[in-house]
Amino acid sequence: MTAHTSDIVLVLAVFLACAVEMVEALTIVVAVGSTRGWRPAMQGVGLALGALTVLVAVFGPALTKVPIDVLRFVVGSVLLIFGLQWLRKAVLRSSGFKAKHDEDAIFAETVAELGALDRSTSGDRQAMVMSFKGVFLEGLEVVIAVLTLGASSHRLPLAAATAAVALVLVAVVGAIVARQLSMVPENAMKMSVGLMLVSYGTFWTGEGLKVHWPGADLMLVGLVAIYGLGVLALVQVLKGQHRNLVEVGS
Secondary structure, three states: HHHHHHHHHHHHHHHHHHHHHHHHHHHHHHHHHHOOOHHHHHHHHHHHHHHHHHHHHHHHHHHHHOOHHHHHHHHHHHHHHHHHHHHHHHHHHHOOOOOOOOHHHHHHHHHHHHOOOOHHHHHHHHHHHHHHHHHHHHHHHHHHHHHHHHHHHOHHHHHHHHHHHHHHHHHHHHHHHHHEEEEHOOHHHHHHHHHHHHHHHHHHHHHHHHOOOOHHHHHHHHHHHHHHHHHHHHHHHHHHHHHHHHHOOO
């Protein structure tokens, strides 16, 4: 029962994290493809996926050789850092202190930058590099999520399979509604991912320090609930502060 619960939380965390990053990468690829042509866009995607595959092939097996307590402590610390960063941005956006991530604006900005390139082969190379950077940088976060979450729970194949499913689904949806990427509730997804990463980070850091959690893996659900309530309360407080600042400014 507890292992089943742990697997569900793992799948949700990996899927949402991968989906968010892939939507951002897809925005750039679609902009490159629709502006400069799909050949340089797909060349950039291919190179990025190849580089990411090499990283997984090199570091994936290496993680399995690290002592489990050390691995869980290190991975837990990394997940806490990543999760807190995601939560910070999501909370600021939800409370109004930071503008929400606008995929349409990113698309328009990328198109404008591509339009400034010349129509020569050199311009196509620059477009390919832009596609490569978008996929590689966003994909790198996916790789980190898959390797850390998967290796620390000894569920690397499950994490990798979940990431693959997310990739296929985002690609299919993106092909259908390529220009409507802003409809994806990205901030809500990022907040959910942040909560799961922080919960997993807390859990694995404790495991690495030989903490015996009540309920074993079921404690993951409890941590998500505890952090979730804390974040909701913080958002409400910050919303009030933001509203007061706006009223004073007006």
